[in-house]
Amino acid sequence: MAGRIPDEFIDEVLQRTDVVAIVGERVPLRPAGSNYKARCPFHEERTPSFTVSPDRQTYHCFGCGAHGTAIRFLMEHDRMEFREAVQDLAQRVGLELPDTDSGVRTSDQHAPLYTALDEADRFYRHALRSHPKRQAAVEYLKKRGISGDIAARFGLGYAPPGWDNLLRRFDDPRPAVRAGLVIERDGRSYDRFRDRITFPIHDRRGRVVGFGARVVTDGEPKYLNSPETPVFHKGREIYGLYQALRARADRLIVVEGYMDVIALAQLGIEGAVATLGTATSTEQASVLLRSAQEVILCFDGDQPGQAAALRAVENLLPALQADRQVRVLLLPDGSDPDDLVRAEGRDSFLQRLECATPVVDFFLASLADDCDLSTVDGRARLLQQASKTLRRVPRGLLREAILGQLAEKTGLAPDRLDELLRGDTPAQQSPKRKPQTPGSTQQAELRRTPARHAIGLLLHQPQLGAHAGDPDRFADRGIPGLDLLQQLLELTRQAPHITTARILERFRDSSYEAALNRLVAAQRTNAPEDAWPEFRDALRRIEEQIVEQEQADLFQRLEDEQRDCWTEDEEERVRKAQRLQLLMDRLKRDGLTADQEREIAELRRDFGL
16 A cells, blocks of 8 residues: 655645646636635535635635635545545646655656656657668558658657567666566567557656557557556556647547547647547546546447447546536548548538537437337336436536436436435435534634634734744643644744645644634635734733633642642742733733833743743
8 A cells, every 4th residue: 555645745736736727627716806716516506605715725615614725626526535636736737646655756766667768769750760661651651641740749650670679779678678668578578569650658748658559561450559557557648638738729539549649630630639549537537628628529430439439428427517518429430530531621520520419418319329218118227327427427517417308308307316316326425515504513613712813814824923933832731722823833934835725734634634624714814914913912812821821720739728838939930920911911901111021021931931
């Protein structure tokens, strides 16, 4: 099992992450002063009460209490595990998740593999330009209408015939073996790709992580892919996505093969991508929807193509949000985009894309295709087939739209359909949050105390901690909240630029997590110039509490004794506590003279303040 992700790494991820961008990809946000607002994605509401703060890097719903950082948002909204959410955000900002078992970062551990893959990429591209046996590969690409510019853009190459053309380029073949470039079998080592056109597969950062390869002649198999490796996972990577992102394509066209992607690019149709010959996985579906406003699934209209489209739709629907659009285009039986776009031309193909079927219509029509809806059994079959996917679709407009159309086909009311789906597997349903009321228990728990007030201010403006004095003066005082305040002050001193979001993640899974989330939600936002006086006043009131507590403890210890049994030190301690309290009261009312300020400073030191 992987170890705990270091706090420092989580801090770095959150520091580079913009929660507004993360939430905005899934929820339509509109500016509201210095923040952004939307209708909450976690409960049904008519009036927007969901707020995202770019300053604090957190979100909060005043209706249902949902609150957290970019990490928590991915966990609750996309149903990711904690590690998965951190990894997702890390990949976005160009960081590699540390190898927590060994203490070595994954990027360092896998560096030799990326080096080997980069060397192979350079070798294959050079071979396509200059190898003596490249002619058949060049003629094939010319026959398919692929220009030199497009070949260069996608990094097309050529793996020459022979067993060790690439192998001989490595002094140490072990990284090449781990990267899937070289095969070791029966004591022999040899090149995996031979006499094939190569298609480098890039990750979102542009690194080569694997290859696809097509035979030049009529050999088998026609296409050969890199195996699964530590840096290449077929269910995660998407061919052509790196090029589509660089071209700033406003929509992604998901096709079935490498040559389909390249043929569309050759005719100036940007955004074509392919899922490496596998069904579109849940992870790929999430990546697609995060990468563009619109996704069009463009598959062959034969039975395998229809089945592939339906599988893709089933994984896209649970991740689909209202601000994203998915449509499906099934091509004429026996045609693929590569053949069709060359036969019909660019304009005709673009017209087909514009007429693609909305995803919900395609989903229900595909499921109903073998169901006789005039019979009870047929309608029941349709519900059964739709239920597995629908249970994964979160509450919202999309789910309501699907239930509405399903209700029309089956004759059942949408509410009844929803009840049936929830009743089958209640454990799979996310509990619907209940909006808070002013008299709720949660509100009652937030009775304002000086410690809670100081913590709330510090959470909103962590920079206040730099001027708060020694944190240790609040430790071990026996007053609720002071141990937490002491830890927060220590944290803000160690990391002066820490954000609210990073503080919350530091206390994830601790006994303070729930309280901190409530305090962030309950604390009003102050202008920076107003926050320090208020924070300073809260600290003074805490110090008064400490002095009062000290007096109470002294009297408690002495109450059963006669006054004449008190020691001189005990009597002096009581007098000092009373004098300090008097000076504190006077400081609030009238201010102090210079002598009194010196006296109060000495008394504060006596009491560890």
